[in-house]
Amino acid sequence: MELSSRGAKMGGLSGIRSIMEDIALAASGTSGGTWVNLSPGNPAAIEEVTGTWRRLQEESLARRFAESSGRYGPSRGSDQLVGTIVRYFNRRYGWDITAENVLVGAGCQMLAFMATCVFTGPYPGGDRRLVLPSVPDYTGYQGLSMDEGGIVGVAPGVELLDDRLFRYTFDLEAVRRQPSMGMMLVSSPGNPTGRSIRADALAGLMEIAEERDVPLFLDHAYGDPFPGVAQTSVDPPLHPHVINCFTLSKAGVPGERLGFAIGPREAIDAMLSFTANSHLHAPQLIQATAERAIASGALDRLTTEVIRPYYRNKRLVAEKLLHELLPDTVDWRLHATEGGMFCWLWIDHDWFDDLALYEALKRKKVFVVPGRHFFVPPFDTPFLAEHATRCVRLSLSPDEPVIAEGIRRLATALEEMRGAH
Incomplete structure (x- = not known):
């Protein structure tokens, strides 16, 4: 059956959806090692x-x-x-x-x-x-x-x-x-x-x-x-x-x-x-x-006493780990702490590409989300042409040991990408 122009647009596979399917396929595989998933938009499963x-x-x-x-x-x-x-x-x-x-x-x-x-x-x-x-x-x-x-x-x-x-x-x-x-x-x-x-x-x-x-x-x-x-x-x-x-x-x-x-x-x-x-x-x-x-x-009590303090603490932990583990030789920046459930990193180098990092981290059994999926193509300004492919999103929802291990593997991947250029 032929799709209408609207059907073709709405029925297409978006970048983020393809990544979610990639994660599901990898997680269901039989390869050894533990996957570290820093990509989900799900909130953390806080017991209370x-x-x-x-x-x-x-x-x-x-x-x-x-x-x-x-x-x-x-x-x-x-x-x-x-x-x-x-x-x-x-x-x-x-x-x-x-x-x-x-x-x-x-x-x-x-x-x-x-x-x-x-x-x-x-x-x-x-x-x-x-x-x-x-x-x-x-x-x-x-x-x-x-x-x-x-x-x-x-x-x-x-x-x-x-x-x-x-x-x-x-x-x-x-x-x-x-x-x-x-x-x-x-x-x-x-x-x-x-x-x-x-x-x-x-x-x-x-x-x-x-x-x-x-x-x-x-x-x-x-x-x-x-x-x-x-x-x-x-x-x-x-x-x-x-x-x-x-x-x-x-x-x-x-x-x-x-x-x-x-x-x-x-x-x-x-x-x-x-x-x-x-x-x-x-x-x-x-x-x-x-x-x-x-x-x-x-709901008010959960917000003020549980959810808000939980993510504030997660953000502080993640920031500390990023400063401790990411290489000083890489020009990286973190979007200022203002809220949300993610860390947004900007790696400002000609050799960096968000999809290349995604593939490099997949080989290390880590999932993140490439930054380009949060911009609207075409990237037709000089700023967007460079910047939209030099960012990556990390989730704060996983447990702290998972976040720490993911950032360690991220640091290694960045060192390897820098060394290859």
């Missing part, structure tokens, strides 16, 4: 977090199974969960939202996909694109548009800091110059970098959204209020051109695919109709569980 979610799920299963799983529900989300979200955000941030500002969906990525379909693509005056205001950003965004060339990534500015650190910044004027804009999308803290958006950059993006009369979609998958793994952060903004998106994935239940959007009624209403037309509603048993987690304060 998994135990709390298991208890809450069991309570929901016992008390709400028939009404949650035995019948269809509202496309907006269950009345109980939507009401809990409204009360929580109004109390925490002093907002004045109602149920009409909320949509529960099957995770942030699905909500972002629906918003992309609603606000980008063919218009009477021509096509409008999804703009990522600063790449690198979450690799899953590259599959959100069904139209070829429907996504553009804006090259960032770079601040060089002490102690082998650096930080990406938003080039707001470059964002403002983008033609044919239908929506902007940014994660904060960012995946893969951990970059947290600052108040001045956020104000600038909201100003551009107003000027162009387009939505700014803010993905808070790693941010406040949960899982809250940002070291510094600004509160989610309530603004007529902002769609805020939140998820429970990084708070411990990624497999349940539950998130919710909060935004202006007109935008939420369009996404609500998309939900009803495509898949009716998000899974309901996890909605009942999420309601209990938020209303009881259990």
